[in-house]
Amino acid sequence: MSYISDISGAIETGKIKVIEELVQTAIDAGLPPLEILNDGMVAAMTAIGERFSRGEAFVPEMLISARTMKKGVDILKPHLTKETANALGTVVIGTVQGDMHDIGKNLVAMMIESAGFQIVDLGVDVSLERFQEAIDSNDNVRIVALSTLLTTTMPSMKRIVAELNANAQRDSFHIIVGGAPITAEFAQQIGADGYSPDAAAAAVLAKSFS
Ligand code: B12
Structure with missing residues (x-):
């Protein structure tokens, strides 16, 4: 399994306990943070949404996936944002x-x-x-x-x-x-x-x- 599919799989199935470690491992391996976000995390939320549309997943599953994604984003955040002067308003x-x-x-x-x-x-x-x-x-x-x-x-x-x-x-x-x-x-x-x-x-x- 690749880093990205491990991350998307964990979010889709709500494996909240392992997500932080998976994201950190991908960062340490040098994967671009935006790739982790878009191909790993956002793609997983799209997939759970499609399963919800088909009646194969329900609100509790969406909620646990959302919580898992949030934990993953917390690890990713420092790598996505850079210090700025907030000068643009x-x-x-x-x-x-x-x-x-x-x-x-x-x-x-x-x-x-x-x-x-x-x-x-x-x-x-x-x-x-x-x-x-x-x-x-x-x-x-x-x-x-x-x-x-x-x-x-x-x-x-x-x-x-x-x-x-x-x-x-x-x-x-x-x-x-x-x-x-x-x-x-x-x-x-x-x-x-x-x-x-x-x-x-x-x-x-x-x-x-x-
Ligand atoms: C997670 C989720 C939930 C979680 C939300 C948790 C949370 N803290 O956000 C929970 C379980 C609470 C939930 C509840 C509900 N949900 Co919901 N949910 C989702 C799901 C699976 C993922 C949403 C998500 O986070 N996507 C990932 C993010 C990164 O993408 P995004 O939000 O689209 O944002 C990107 C862009 O849109 C854009 N963007 C977003 N905002 C903005 C703002 C600006 C200014 C700009 C420029 C860009 C921009 O940039 C973002 C980043 O790239 C979607 C399915 C889907 N594919 O969207 C359904 C979905 C949105 N939910 C749906 C439904 C029906 C519901 C409920 C009504 C279910 C119910 N029966 O109770 C309730 C509504 C509760 C309420 N009043 O809001 C439907 C909506 C259908 C419709 N046509 O309206 C969807 C599409 C599922 C489906 N396929 O049917 N949900």
């Missing part, structure tokens, strides 16, 4: 109201942070009011980033973007959106300034606005 990020998924959002926050922004992470199930309060109470907010993984919370994203577009300080920040069901077309339709399909591209997108 503040990014307020959150998963929209009604949605509890946070793995993708956390990866986007991590990559944007490593690109040189300061992150204000509001967590999951974030209401319009909490986004607005964060924009008002933090210095130099340049980007507001919204995540959602559920088709049922896409209207929540749409509503939050519409209200943020009416914000008095709207000219001072850009809105970016993402998450598995989101497309560039949807982003444009709801009035967001940008969309990207993954965390690495989100960091490039954020920098393009600075």
Whole structure:
């Protein structure tokens, strides 16, 4: 078995006790951290999602896979992010109201942070009011980033973007959106300034606005 398939196998089957050691071993062997993340970890979450769609896996399995991935990401994080001066301004990020998924959002926050922004992470199930309060109470907010993984919370994203577009300080920040069901077309339709399909591209997108 390769390092990558060991890692994806452990995440898919929720082997939480061995994941830290597997990730550390792969890092020590010199595998690129982004390859470990994308080919090992993200691929495993996609696979468990497909099994859930087919009725072969259930919420508890998704949850244990998510916890296993989080433990793996903690080991990987220092190797993905580099020290920066947070000179590019503040990014307020959150998963929209009604949605509890946070793995993708956390990866986007991590990559944007490593690109040189300061992150204000509001967590999951974030209401319009909490986004607005964060924009008002933090210095130099340049980007507001919204995540959602559920088709049922896409209207929540749409509503939050519409209200943020009416914000008095709207000219001072850009809105970016993402998450598995989101497309560039949807982003444009709801009035967001940008969309990207993954965390690495989100960091490039954020920098393009600075
Ligand atoms: C893990 C998981 C869970 C875990 C979440 C744990 C956690 N802490 O996040 C738990 C078990 C809690 C869960 C619950 C549910 N889930 Co769920 N879950 C998943 C699963 C398997 C993986 C998600 C994930 O972490 N992917 C890996 C990350 C890295 O990818 P990502 O999130 O897409 O993020 C990347 C990009 O999208 C992008 N991105 C993400 N956010 C942003 C933001 C910005 C600004 C930008 C630019 C980019 C960006 O960059 C990220 C990194 O590259 C998916 C299946 C899937 N393939 O997505 C289902 C899935 C999302 N879940 C689903 C469902 C149905 C549910 C439940 C309703 C199940 C239930 N009956 O209770 C609940 C909903 C609870 C709620 N209210 O939120 C469905 C959604 C279907 C739909 N059409 O809406 C999916 C697609 C499974 C399926 N195939 O049916 N889930």
